[in-house]
Amino acid sequence: MSSRFSRLLLSISMLSLAAPCLAADDKPLFISGFGTLGLVLSDSRQVDVVRDLTQNDGVGFTRQTDFGMDSNFGIQINKNINDNIDTALQIVSRRSANNFQPEITWAYGRYLPSDNLQLRAGRLGFDVYLLADSRNIGYSYQWVRPPIDFFGSLIISYFDGADMIISKPLGDGVFRAKVFAGVAREKTFTGNTDEFLSSNRSRLLGGHIEYQTQNWIFRLGYTQLRFKNDFPSLQPLLDSLRSPYLNGLIPSAAGLASDLSLEGKKFKYLSAGIAYDQGPLQAQLMLNQLSSESLLFPTNRAAYLTVGYRIDQWTPYFTYSASRPADRKISNPLPAGISPDIDMLAAGFKQAIENQFNHQTTISLGLRYDLTEKSNIKLQYDNISIKDYLLVRNNQAGWNGRANLISVAYNFIF
Amino acid sequence: MKALYHLLLYVSFWSCCQAAQADLVVIANPQSGIEKLSKDEVINLYMGRNRKLATGVNAMPLDLAAVNAEKARFYAMLVNKNLPEINSYWARLMFSGQGSPPLQVETTDEVLDIVGSNKAAIGYIERKKLDKRVKLIYDPTQ
Numbered sequence: 370m371s372s373r374f375s376r377l378l379l380s381i382s383m384l385s386l387a388a389p390c391l392a393a394d395d396k397p398l399f400i401s402g403f404g405t406l407g408l409v410l411s412d413s414r415q416v417d418v419v420r421d422l423t424q425n426d427g428v429g430f431t432r433q434t435d436f437g438m439d440s441n442f443g444i445q446i447n448k449n450i451n452d453n454i455d456t457a458l459q460i461v462s463r464r465s466a467n468n469f470q471p472e473i474t475w476a477y478g479r480y481l482p483s484d485n486l487q488l489r490a491g492r493l494g495f496d497v498y499l500l501a502d503s504r505n506i507g508y509s510y511q512w513v514r515p516p517i518d519f520f521g522s523l524i525i526s527y528f529d530g531a532d533m534i535i536s537k538p539l540g541d542g543v544f545r546a547k548v549f550a551g552v553a554r555e556k557t558f559t560g561n562t563d564e565f566l567s568s569n570r571s572r573l574l575g576g577h578i579e580y581q582t583q584n585w586i587f588r589l590g591y592t593q594l595r596f597k598n599d600f601p602s603l604q605p606l607l608d609s610l611r612s613p614y615l616n617g618l619i620p621s622a623a624g625l626a627s628d629l630s631l632e633g634k635k636f637k638y639l640s641a642g643i644a645y646d647q648g649p650l651q652a653q654l655m656l657n658q659l660s661s662e663s664l665l666f667p668t669n670r671a672a673y674l675t676v677g678y679r680i681d682q683w684t685p686y687f688t689y690s691a692s693r694p695a696d697r698k699i700s701n702p703l704p705a706g707i708s709p710d711i712d713m714l715a716a717g718f719k720q721a722i723e724n725q726f727n728h729q730t731t732i733s734l735g736l737r738y739d740l741t742e743k744s745n746i747k748l749q750y751d752n753i754s755i756k757d758y759l760l761v762r763n764n765q766a767g768w769n770g771r772a773n774l775i776s777v778a779y780n781f782i783f
Numbered sequence: 784m785k786a787l788y789h790l791l792l793y794v795s796f797w798s799c800c801q802a803a804q805a806d807l808v809v810i811a812n813p814q815s816g817i818e819k820l821s822k823d824e825v826i827n828l829y830m831g832r833n834r835k836l837a838t839g840v841n842a843m844p845l846d847l848a849a850v851n852a853e854k855a856r857f858y859a860m861l862v863n864k865n866l867p868e869i870n871s872y873w874a875r876l877m878f879s880g881q882g883s884p885p886l887q888v889e890t891t892d893e894v895l896d897i898v899g900s901n902k903a904a905i906g907y908i909e910r911k912k913l914d915k916r917v918k919l920i921y922d923p924t925q
Binding site for chain 1: 823826832833834835841849862863864865866867868870871872874875876877878879880881883
């Protein structure tokens, strides 16, 4: 039995132990949950579109009709200890690197001594979305899924550590500052079948400042992740670059291997967002930049704009999202023409970097219909065009870089 | 053009109905220490942005179950949102660890009972239901 599964069992049994004690201290557990049943169809059989990099396969090549990409189920348990302290546990099953095996996405205690201060410790959500620190609750947002071009390349959704929020009324609104620190635990697929890039034990540090008024939210955020582990498929290339033979010919080769490797390298994530919410109208604009100290991961930038307008139970919405590499130039410090081996190595070096470029554009049109107080159904059309293959899987030779998706999702909370 | 027409229709619908919504008032316990709340303060308490009252105690905002027509009117008046939007707002906060929605009670009489006996409770009722047990702290017509 995997350790994660046994941990899950442990936490469930702890909760059931806790349950009978509750009547005595009169502080009930609040049990709630959420879920999505999603269906996606793709018009291209030459590529798999995935929701994010933790998914190894998706819709299109592996299956033309997919129930797994957006479907998920989560349970959340909250307990108040007293007026200022509460605890939460959240367990989610979705298609990720562990393929629907339930994961503990939160387990924290929170201390709220006043409206101006909040401290939390434990397993916490990594909140990069402007309006929530989870991207799994389909019921709560307009789209069938958060824009892939923007959120798909983020490989962290939770971490073990602590955070602090300070808030102060300012003018007509509230100013907030948040800092967090901890270690990442997740892993993600590399694009090669059954091969993972683990972010486990990588140190995460970041924060954001935010200003919220009745109708507007403005936020600026920064996060850095110091990578602990290397990219498995990079190992042969690193070994070759470090070989005594090559370093005899090109003394800079070993240094190149260290520049390329991920171990100990810092990844930096910058984001800025604006959300507007006035009665039936909702709009969001977000920008981000992901860069790293490793030669392997060049800087990519992404943005999305989404606008929705409610008419009774119906909310039509539109989203435009795009990601672009900041600079396509790859300097190749390995001189050409010394030997075919070295030329091959140079090509491998270039390819490894090119694989991390992210050039993708999506136009989405959708309609959300509020079915009951606790459920909705959404229909969405996505037109995706792709020049780099970072955010897709199983792209076949000759694919024209285009895919159209039709998605239907039923979302509920309880 | 049709969309614009719809938009106009809705704008006029909302402005016409502001008057009809004005018969709702926000109440607290006479011993709560609250004199008056501004609309922003009511929004902050009902939308979970603030939890504490000026007296330092945790506020206990009360909501009505959706079968009560007052609930939809209250949120339309307060933030111009319908109930599914209010629910998805709370789903976002609740499932991202930022708070939980106001306690829900079944009837206006329960609101009056709880507010009348609890210094931290606040609620909304129709103006004509005001009685001695509670104190008016926010009147949208003023």
